[in-house]
Amino acid sequence: MLNIPSLETLIITNNHLQSLVEGCFHENLEYLNLEFNSLSQITEGVLKPLKNLKELNLSHNRFKGIELSYGLPSLESLDLSHNEIVVIVEDSFKNFWELKSLKLDHNYLTAISYKIFPTGNSITTLHLHYNAFMYIPETTAQILPKLREITIGGNPWACPCLVIVTGYLQEKNITQPECDRKYFSIGRSAVCVITDDESCTYEEKLTQVDFNNFRSSLQQDLCFEL
Template sequence: MALVTSLIAFLLIASACECAEKAETCLNDWGNHYVCSSFDLSSLPEEEQLSVTIRTDSLQHLKKISAKSNVITLEIESTIGSMEPDSFKGLAGVNVLILKDIAVPVINPGTFSDLELMSLVLQGDQITDIKPGAFKNSKMSLLRIANTNLKKIRRGVFNDVDVMQLDLFYNKISSIEDGALAGIPNLYTLKLENNALTSFDARKIFQGIPKLQILHLHNNNLASLRRSTFEGLTDLTKLVVSSNQITHIEPGTFNLPNLKILNLSNNKIKKLDKNILSGDGLTALWELYLNYNELTSLPTSFLSELPNLRKVGLADNPWECRSLDLTLKWVEENLTQGFQEQEAKPTCVE
């Protein structure tokens, strides 16, 4: 009898230990956020919406994963060695999917197809190429591909994907094939900063008139801006091309009637022709940033031909004193917000 009692006690203890171990697979970190040490999410509570981070050892191969319908954010911090076309098809309730360390050199067709998300974030410095069809028939508000070794955006990669904001920053992108962004009809924001672009031709890249309103191109290697650089982007409201190597801007470059913010700061611009920024192309402009260039003067009535201008950045240029005095006087008398916030007042070089 004593032996039977001992055996029962042992089994109960073993069962309790097994349950505790299983329960500890996912631990509450804070609020509705859980950290899981495996892809077994069965121990998660079901009565509330959850955010889940999976931290495991490196994965040689990621098979199809699934999550409960109340998991709305899923972040995988493990290094992923390979993926299948249907690896993410079992995430019906997930709104945000974040993969922080993809060790797959090539993202193949179908890998992220047929998904409906709010946000998809892909990172991994071993990614060098994305094949056309990788995101086919997917719909999301934000697609972010960042911190990779991606050097080229291929034509067809974003065909048949419905996305409003495309972030392609902190990569090694030096070229974008013609028509590469033609298949994104509802694209609203495009962020291409911190890459290696030496040119940008909207006419060829988009091959149409998209709904694009925000374009970030700062921290690239652009040396000149031409008529075709932003051609067709008539809905654009914010354009940032700061921190490039720009020395030349072709007249007619900014035929952007809805543009409100233009940032050209931290380039190598020595001279601006009055026809470059004035005229019908920038009648809606509110803010213009020219600081940290090599300007010595502005053409007479240059700023006055921008009828809706409210704020300007001019500091850290080698201004000629007479030209700067005239410009400062006009700014103080006409602009409602004056100079850029936290900017030292422009000074001249004697």
């Protein structure tokens, strides 16, 4: 592929890719779609040269963790949905200065630190639905001043924390797509978990059994196509 400098769009989907070799993509690439493969990691040398890349789709793979601190300076859209991600290393997106859309839905994230987000706080769209969040620290919300759209359904929110999250979204005029709003209004799925604490604390933890029970109670994801 290094011999095709004019190539700007590359789609390699629905294969069984398990790894990528360094230097396999030309630096002029602007759109790269690798969804529906079997990737569990990507070494730094594969993506780091792609200084012009604007959109990267890594959804429907097998990533369990993400660390991209080397940055992709032109990237505007990153899709990591439908993986097995349980942790995102701090500063992972710090050098993604142009990043506007970040999709992390359908993973197993229990916490998200404000330290993962890019310098400049450029994100306007953030998808977090169908993870394992019980709360989001206030500092995380405050570090995203340009955020305009978010999805939060399908998480086992501690009920007091959900009240705070939805209140913050209303206060800052941050919208939820219609499908995410419907999740909370149609009454067919659990929307939060009752805990012993009447206030929102950041110490709440779900057992695996409780999480599995919560997940099994969920109806069809109304935002699946986002």
